[in-house]
Amino acid sequence: MTKVIYVPLDERACNYYFPQQLAAMTEGIEMLVPPYEDMGFLKKPADCNKIWDWIFENIPECDYAIFSVDTLVYGNIINSRTHYKTCEECQGILENFRGLKKINPNIKIHAFNLAARVAAYSDAHEDPDYWGICGREIWRYTYLCDKINRGHAGEEEKKEAKKLEKEIPKQYLDDFMQRRKVNRFVNLYCVDLAKDGIFDVLTIPKDDTAEYGFAAMDQAAIAKKVREERLMDRVLVYPGADEVGSVIFARVFNLIKGYVPKIYVRYSSTLGSQIIPSYEDRPLGESIKAQIFSIGGVYEDNAERSDCMLAVNSPGKYMIESMYQDEKDLTFTSHINMHEFLRYIHYYCDTFKKAVGIAEVSVCNGCENEFMDYALISGALNRVQAVGGWNTSQNTIGVVLAQTVISSYYNRFENCLDKYKLSEEFKMRSIVCDWLFQANVLREFLKETENKIDPFALEKHYDEAKNYVLKRLNRLIDLKFGGKYKGSDIKIDELFFNWDGVFYIRAHVTLNGIQYIL
Secondary structure (H helix, E strand, O other): EEEEEEOOOOOOOHHOOOOHHHOOOOOOEEEEEHHHHHHEEEEEEOHHHHHHHHHHHHHHHHEEEEEEEEHHHHHOOOOOOOOOOHHHHHHHHHHHHHHHHHOOOEEEEEEEOOOOOOOOOOOOOOOOOHHHHHHHHHHHHHHHHHHHHHHOOOHHHHHHHHHHHHOOOHHHHHHHHHOOOOOOOOHHHHHHHHHHOOEEEEEEEEOOOOOOHHHHHHHHHHHHHHHHHHHHHHOOEEEEOOOHHHHHHHHHHHHHHOOOEEEEEEEEEOOOOHOOOOOOOOOOOHHHHHHHHHOOOOEEHHHHHOOEEEEEEOOOOOOOEHHHHOOOOOOHHHHHHHEEEEEEEHHHHHHHHHHEEEEEEEEEOOHHHHHHHHHHHOHHHHOOOOOEEEOOOHHHHHHHHHHHHHHHHHHHHHOOOHHHHHHHHHHHHHHHHHHHHHHHHHHHHHOOOOOOOOOOOHHHHHHHHHHHHHHHHHHHHHHHHHOOOOOOOEEEEEEEEEOOOOOOOOEEEOOOOOOOOO
């Protein structure tokens, strides 16, 4: 039994549970995770000392480690944006990784450390308290500073930057700048740990990034150091965040099994690979190549030679929020051909009999209803091994890729009904959460409870929100699926809201008695 120790980015389902559920689909691998109660809650940091003690206790018996540096240094993703640690404090914590290697020199550490985001809006829920006062202004100021430093700004933008610098309270801007200095120090120190062989691979996902700004400046500093140290093959920088635990687990799985999956990518739109998605800084096709490399696979442009396919329902001309899809324009039909795309999925399944994952990224923060309905009535949702359409495009693609690759290795779980059931339950959870919830029930809830319930802090309305969501999800399951899937009742046996917010749903779907049908 190969043991993998995993410390997530935070306690949300996408980070804490998804990798565990993927690991449960495999054979010969055991995943160890810290106790849920030690993982913190939103702005309350994880109990880092307890988690470090737990790691030191368990590291001797482990073969691989997947570590969130943000959790182990700051407390979680949110505290990477709100902490008050100094560079010296952070360095002291980072030295623990060297201690782990002394205890277990054979441990292979796959670490990840975010290039922290700078939110482009004024809301303090996931950022420092003053972000509700001047968050967008700080984002805009740092965006313009980077643009000016690169010589790309016009005179009006230079004037705007000077004006913003005067308007933003100095204590807030100083606090932000100091924290970014520390965060960059940690990023660069992690590169040193890779250089020294402490980290076998370091992944630096860029969380909600853009062409200009602090994340872009951090990337430039990291890239410079990576080039100087000749670590291009062991330090990976690309857009993402909440999918990274799943991606790195799939990478470790591939290493354990000696599997290098050849992944064929098919887009629904001609311009799809060239479009820069919302919250990201590069064309979709480049980010997908980065995810495939990170997962340990090969981008294969010949379907016949491939081991599996990533089917990307890509934007036609530009990406919009799922919340506003009722107002989508004609480019969703003129620049996307769903008919041909779905027919090809069936063709691939019939001809090559290999795993397929559908990444629905024509919109963000949910699925596009028309496509999902069409995929359902065409039978494509039944035939593929993975489906996703949540948050950013790379969050979706990373998790879909991870499940598709594992399914590919096991030949779509043929003759392994127990693992097939787990995989299909994970897929149906994605369909329920990403499509039925995010694109439908969530929109209805926000409209009906506007100015009555704070969606970021349910508090006394928690049970009311839970009952509302569960009732409407079950109604949609009956409407879309007739309540059944491959001979099994579709049962939501767990529903929970992380961070006390309706946006952060955690659900589990049970498919007892499911039949093996492809």
